[in-house]
Amino acid sequence: MSELLTFAHLGFLHITDPRGADHVLFILVLAAIYRLRDWRQAMAVVTAFTVGHSVTLALAVTGVLNLPTALIEFLIPVTIVATAAENLLVRDRAGAPWRGRYRPVFAGVFGLVHGAGFANYLRSLFVDGVAVPLLGFNLGIEAGQVAVLAAATVLFAGLDRLLDGLRAPSPFRLRVVAVSAVIAVVAAGWAVERSPW
């Protein structure tokens, strides 16, 4: 196997591992406000997230940036709670600032935090020749995120149908609220447990 594929495989396994739910949860909460027809916007925010964490990962692995692990591990669930809160608070996206098009920007900014989360581990292993492993790892992470996004889209579509079948008022809004609230509670618990203070 080539070095690029090996590290792409490593990145894919890393992001899709259910035991490391923090990144998966972030993708779910980002995707919670989209329907199947909004796939372009969903892809845009997930790709912005990848760009963000690729930047910090590259800076940290090459030693340019050195961030305290405890603080980063605390900030990761905080980004999840913040995204869930935005889902809950903004009902009318067309009436939101910049018509809600700021989401890729904050996905990118929050991606900076998530990238720093695993950078400390990778920096320890990649001592020499980091370019190809780093590129492969990021490609694998992007592929893993697209897989999670695809699974989430199917899951959310099923939930929408279920709620519609139950004649729930505003089934889509109910889905957004239910998914975001559950994720916010879980992530808030993690933030409290990981608090460095």
Place this chain on the structure above:
Amino acid sequence: MRVRRPAPRRALAACLPALALVLALLPRAAEAHPIHSTLTEIRQDPAARALEISVRVFADDFGTALRRRGGPPRSWEAAAFAYAATHFTVMEAGRSLPFTWCGVRRRGIVLWLCLRTSAPAAGARLTVHNRMHFELFEDQVNVVQATLGGRRHSELFTRGDGLKPLR
């Protein structure tokens, strides 16, 4: 004419089991997302007619593996070598190559374990396996990179993998 929908209570009640299931499946502890991985470099040392193998392991994971393994009392390095030699395999023509220990050094949170074995015959087909820490973590991933005859090969091992050829 608008269809009158019932109150949201019924829909919410139907959602509760699904949400409870999601919560049950999520990790309860505040697990950060550590990478359970090792990185092994295999290089030829033509002067010594040997293969030099450098295994980078996270010190905390490796310490846990040694403690769990137990066994007769011996020095830390002897225990480290015994673990490495039984969990990492290089085979040439179906024969397992014996290792010698060439030391360990620490760089931050990572230990670099050094193993040596005799150089294979020119053109020999080597197979390799790295089972390190599979007994500790279900998500353990071991990367093995070899530079042999001027060519670079990479392999990735997860639980359940067997020997893989270095091509």
